[in-house]
Amino acid sequence: MPAKLSVNLNAIAMLRNRRDLPWPNVANLGRIALAAGASGLTVHPRPDQRHIRFSDLPVLRALIDDEFPQAEFNIEGYPSEDFLALCEATEPEQVTLVPDDPSQATSDHGWDLGRHQDFLKGIVARLSGKGMRVSLFVDGDGRPEPMALARATGAQRVELYTGPYGGCHDDPGQAVRQVELLGRTADAAKAEGLEVNAGHDLTVENLPLLVKRIPYLAEVSIGHGLTADALEYGMAETVRRFCRACGQAI
Structure with a gap:
């Protein structure tokens, strides 16, 4: 089954927040994305x-x-008490836990699962107990050992941090090497019974190689590249392009 596309609305919201005005309308662009196939x-x-x-x-x-x-x-987001309260009030289908410092511009590394396993166990249990699927943001560096630690937290999924792969947009050989590392991490996660998501700097151009190496990829979450393309192609057509790049017949 092809990977599903989740449209990250952060970049759209950041553009809105440049002015004290209600546009671009985040919800309406989310509506367009969902209607187009996200x-x-x-x-x-x-x-x-x-x-x-x-x-x-x-x-x-x-x-x-x-x-x-x-x-x-x-x-x-990072599982502070305030963040967890937001999740409990909103009841999302999925919560993706990331080890961000509040000062970071964007997520740029996965959890140190050896160090944070006990911390995460309680949080995963709290969210799962309220019916939310929990995914952990992890480095796709090819090491299998952290996936057993991820499973031990009780999480149902991991999200591969694909930033290093996205950074190879001008180096095809390095891109192939990065995809293989991501694939090894994904294979280890799958062997532990975890579903696999991916996200960060994914594009229409680099998605096909990723989904070919990880054909069981459950979901990709894409914001920056998708928003950039939407400025050129429009949101609806951009979503259709990304869905096709995931292997969807749309």
Whole structure:
């Protein structure tokens, strides 16, 4: 089954936040994305609300519930008490836990699962107990050992950090090597009974090689590259292009 596409709305929200104005309309662009074939929406509400605002969450939750009940809402972030309270109030289908420092511009590394396993266990149990699927942001460096630690937290999925792969956009040979490392990590996760997501700097151009190496990829979450393409092609056509790059017949 082809990987599903979750559209990350952070870059759109950041553009909106440049002015004290309600456009671009985050919810309406999410609506266009879902109508064009996206399977879900992703947001990463940071403490400073520099892109997605806390007030966006109930609006996007209502959009999915009222108009696209088959779609999923994915909220990602560092599991502070405030973040967990947002998740419990919004009830997303999936929560992706990332080890971000609040000052980071974007997610740029996965969890140190040996160090944070006990910390994550309680959080995973708390969220899972309320019916939310939990995914852990992990490095796709080819090592199999961390996937056993991920499984031991009780998480249902991992999300491969694909930033190093995205950074190889001008080096095809290195891209092939990075995809193989991601594939080895994914294979180890699958062997542990975990489903596999991926995200960060994925594009229409680099998705096909990734999904060929990881044909069981469950979901890709894409924001920056998709938003950049939407400026050129429009949101609806961009979503269709990304869905096709995932192997979907759309």
